[in-house]
Amino acid sequence: MESKEGRRRLRIVLCVTSGLLCFAAMVAVLILYGTPYREMWWIVMAIILLAAFLVPLALVQPVEWVMRGYLDGDGRR
Numbered sequence: 001m002e003s004k005e006g007r008r009r010l011r012i013v014l015c016v017t018s019g020l021l022c023f024a025a026m027v028a029v030l031i032l033y034g035t036p037y038r039e040m041w042w043i044v045m046a047i048i049l050l051a052a053f054l055v056p057l058a059l060v061q062p063v064e065w066v067m068r069g070y071l072d073g074d075g076r077r
Contacts, residue, residue: 010063014056022052 026045036042 007060007064010060011057014059014063015053018056019049019053022049 026049036045
């Protein structure tokens with residue numbers, strides 16, 4: 001049960017951190033350069049933001065593997 005809870009927490013941390021950083025960067029760009037000149041760019045920005053929340057899910061297993069290596073001492077389980 002602990003493994004599932006740890007994996008869930010790792011997913012939340014990675015996805016929220018990535019999504020919020022991407023959102024902050026987009027807000028900064030909008031403040032510095034203004035709104036997009038074409039309406040299509042709002043859709044592109046929304047897709048990028050969605051990807052920023054979802055792509056880190058692919059990093060969960062590699063991060064767990066690294067963490068296991070630190071906890072086990074030699075990386076083998």
